Amino acid sequence: MEENFGDVLARAVRGGADDVDVAASVLAAAADWDAVAARSAEGAVRDCGRRGWQPQDLVRMAARELGPLHQRLAAAEGGLGAFARAERLDRFSAATAYVELLCLYARLPAIPALLAAAPPGEAAAPPKMLARIRALLAKAESTGYPDEAEALSAKAQHLMARHSIDAALLAASHEHPDAAGARRIGVDRPYEGAKALLLDAVAEANRCQSVWSSELGFSTVVGHAPDLDAVELLYTSLLVQADRALHRGRTSRSRDFRESFLIAYASRIRARLTAATAEEESATPGLLPALVSRALAVEDTTRRLFPTTTTSRLKARDAAGWQHGEDAADSARLR
Incomplete structure (x- = not known):
C-alpha cells in the first residue's frame, strides 16, 4: 500500500484535484495510514531541507498557500490519526489535507540555505x-x-x-x-x-x-x-x-x-x-x-x-x- 501511495502521490504532485482525491483515498484506506503518512512526510521534509527550506518555513508556506488547517497540520507533532481526531476530521478529509500539504512541499523551488548567525565567542542576548x-x-x-x-x-x-x-x-x-x-x-x-x-x-x-x-x-x-x-x-x-x-x-x-x-x-x-x-x-x-x-x-x-x-x-x-x-x-x- 505504501508503494502505491508513493506512486499516486507523485501523480498528484504533477496533476490536479482528481489526482489529489485518488492519493487521499489510497492513504485513507491504508491500515497503517499513520506510518505511511509519517514516512512520506519525513521524506518530503528532508527533500525540502536539501532545497534550503527549514521546518518553520514550511509551516509559514502552508499557511500562506493553503490555509490555517494546513498550517496546524504542518506544525503538528503527533501522527495523522491524532490530528484527525483533534480536528474532528474523517479519514478522507484528513488524508486530503495531508496530500495537499505534501504536494505543496514537492513544488517548492530551491532557495539559499541559511547560515548560522553567531560565530564562536559571540554572546547571544541573555x-x-x-x-x-x-x-x-x-x-x-x-x-x-x-x-x-x-x-x-x-x-x-x-x-x-x-x-x-x-x-x-x-x-x-x-x-x-x-x-x-x-x-x-x-x-x-x-x-x-x-x-x-x-x-x-x-x-x-x-x-x-x-x-x-x-x-x-x-x-x-x-x-x-x-x-x-x-x-x-x-x-x-x-x-x-x-x-x-x-x-x-x-x-x-x-x-x-x-x-x-x-x-x-x-x-x-x-x-x-x-x-x-x-x-x-x-x-x-x-x-x-x-x-x-x-x-x-x-x-x-x-x-x-x-x-x-x-x-x-x-x-x-x-x-x-x-x-x-x-x-x-x-x-x-x-x-
Whole structure:
C-alpha cells in the first residue's frame, strides 16, 4: 500500500484535484495510514531541507498557500490519526489535507540555505534581556497612548542597541572572523511590498540587509545574532502599532490609503531608527572598526546568498494616507 501511495502521490504532485482525491483515498484506506503518512512526510521534509527550506518555513508556506488547517497540520507533532481526531476530521478529509500539504512541499523551488548567525565567542542576548524587551514592546503595542508607546519602544530599542554594541566589541576582541548569518521573516498579505519596505527600514537601522522574495512571502535578513533578534522583535511590534494606528477612528479606508499609509510609515521609521542608531553608536568610543568589520561581513554574506538582486519602487497614491502614515510613525519613533 505504501508503494502505491508513493506512486499516486507523485501523480498528484504533477496533476490536479482528481489526482489529489485518488492519493487521499489510497492513504485513507491504508491500515497503517499513520506510518505511511509519517514516512512520506519525513521524506518530503528532508527533500525540502536539501532545497534550503527549514521546518518553520514550511509551516509559514502552508499557511500562506493553503490555509490555517494546513498550517496546524504542518506544525503538528503527533501522527495523522491524532490530528484527525483533534480536528474532528474523517479519514478522507484528513488524508486530503495531508496530500495537499505534501504536494505543496514537492513544488517548492530551491532557495539559499541559511547560515548560522553567531560565530564562536559571540554572546547571544541573555534570555532575561529578551524577555524584558518583549515585555516592553508588548506594552507599547497594547497602550492607547502614543507618548507611552514611544517611551516603551524607545527603552526597548536602547536595550537592543546596547547589546548589539557590546556584542560587536566582544567579537572584535577575538581572532576568529566576524561571520554573519541570515534569518527568514514572513511578510504577509496584504500590502506585502509596503511591509517588506518597513522590514528593510528596521534591518538597515540595525546594521542588517534585507532581501524580499515577493513570490514566496518572506524576506531574508542578513546580519549578526543580536541584530537579527532586534530586527525581528522590532518589526513585529511596529507592524502591530501601525495596524492599530491605521484602523483608529475610521473603519473604512481605501486600498490606496492603506498602502500609502504603510509606505509613509516605513519611510519615516527608517529615518527615525537610523538617527537613533547613530546617536547610540556615537556614545561608544572606539566602536567604528568593529562596525566596519561587521558591515563587511554582512555585505559579503548577502552577496553569496543573493548574487543577483533587483530593486523595486513603491508609489504612494493617496496624500491623506501618506500624511496619516507619517503621523503614526512620529508617534512610534524610537529615538
